[in-house]
Amino acid sequence: MFSRILEVKHSFIRTTIPITNRSMSTIKELAFVNGKWISAKNKATFPVYNPVDGQIIGHVPEMDASDTREAIDAAHDSFQSYRKTTAKERSDLLRSWYNLLVKHSEDLATILTKENGKSLNESRAEIRYGNSFIEWYAEEARRVNGEVLQAPVRNREMLLLKQPVGVAGFITPWNFPQAMIARKAGPALAAGCTCVVKPAGDTPFTALAMAELAEKAGFPPGTINVITSSVTNSVEVGKEICSNPKVRILSFTGSTQVGKLLYKQCASTMKRLSLELGGNAPYVVFNSADLDLAVAGAMASKFRNTGQTCVSSNRFFVQEGVFEKFTEKFLERINSEIKLGDGLKEGVTNGPLINENQLQIVKDLVEDAVKKGAKLHCGGKVLENLGPLFYAPTLLTDVTKEMDIYKREIFGPVAVIHKFKSEDDALREANDVNVGLAGYFYSRDISQVFRVARKMEVGMVGVNEGLISCAEAAFGGIKESGLGREGSSHGMEEYFDIKYVCIGNVENSNFIN
Missing domain, CATH: 3.40.309.10 (Aldehyde Dehydrogenase; Chain A, domain 2)
Structure with missing residues (x-):
């Protein structure tokens, strides 16, 4: 429990408000990189406002491109070992995270309502929805298989292996600050990828609370990293994620206009893209x-x-x-x-x-x-x-x-x-x-x-139905509404490279005896 001194913004009144008591530790006002809670290198911060009344609910680090590179490096280093974990190990980690997310659902819903403004009932529904993706991919992790192909010639065996692509960069929106992270991180972690998450500057506290619970669930340092920035630094942070060759896939949810810009910025490294953009x-x-x-x-x-x-x-x-x-x-x-x-x-x-x-x-x-x-x-x-x-x-x-x-x-x-x-x-x-x-x-x-x-x-x-989203279904659009799908078994495909292995001269080789 702690309080924040509220700052005047436009016509908002200066006062002091307490953060709601929760069973979780107090709201995290630090970023999470390589298993550590850190400030920006330049020590800068920015305020996060409750949209209901404009009161400040806390401050988080105003991170820049150099901070982002540090998080990407941590994710890249962690990937070297995390990629070797078994599907069962990754499934267990996700299940532990899911259990903690469920245990602290009310805490997360309260944080979400404070920074996003939606009703507590809607926040609870979002937390349930987001948690369902972590649960789903905890189960899907053990269902990923390659293929044995029928070779066109004798003495040859042909295999297709599915391997994690590498570091995944996530840029997530303010309207569903928990669910959009869960929908991306669930399949990425299940596939064996590591993550760098850049939440919206309006709603960073939900992401940081999720990172705290992921840490408690046992994810290794560097597996999940959360960097924070306001509109001031978002452009350079996004550009670093897009242009850094160590990031092998970018998943973004937001406007079509911004999605097109990120698309261009990813071209230099031929990054894989998952874009869930505007609808009408x-x-x-x-x-x-x-x-x-x-x-x-x-x-x-x-x-x-x-x-x-x-x-x-x-x-x-x-x-x-x-x-x-x-x-x-x-x-x-x-x-x-x-x-x-x-x-x-x-x-x-x-x-x-x-x-x-x-x-x-x-x-x-x-x-x-x-x-x-x-x-x-x-x-x-x-x-x-x-x-x-x-x-x-x-x-x-x-x-x-x-x-x-x-x-x-x-x-x-x-x-x-x-x-x-x-x-x-x-x-x-x-x-x-x-x-x-x-x-x-x-x-x-x-x-x-x-x-x-x-x-x-x-x-x-x-x-004949107005609410259609669920973890079991493939979420995504056509035309300028984006690329790829999230949710369902198809949601994991974004995070795999398919490696073709051709083994020749099988019958003539000594190693089969």
């Missing part, structure tokens, strides 16, 4: 849909984490036969079920946006749409009485292509509903974007279900 998910409701089910799915998909998820429903297309009824039911649920506030308080369902930049983006998009003729059914304003970053849940219709919001990934609590006539119309609009992460549609016509699922240009489709 369509949500289509056909006339045959169960409307109550469709509205429930829309609430879960649109307003989870205050709309700040890459798979959030972003563009609603509702067929004209049910448009009015769906809009009416959706509006009723928005007004009756969403309660904004401090996520640690009882009954709160949604928190603030993560920072001022995100708030301004959402605010500008809605104001532009309303100014150009969109119909505002609810919301459309900043709720300053709750805090500086709260934006009211918003529902818009009559949005046209001239409005900035029409094809923009909103990343906020704003639902935009369009009316359509035919299935072809809906698919044309749903697919008319340069990204393709997730898509959703509701229909009770079985022929339409198979037809639309195949034609929707996304990597993941939810049919």
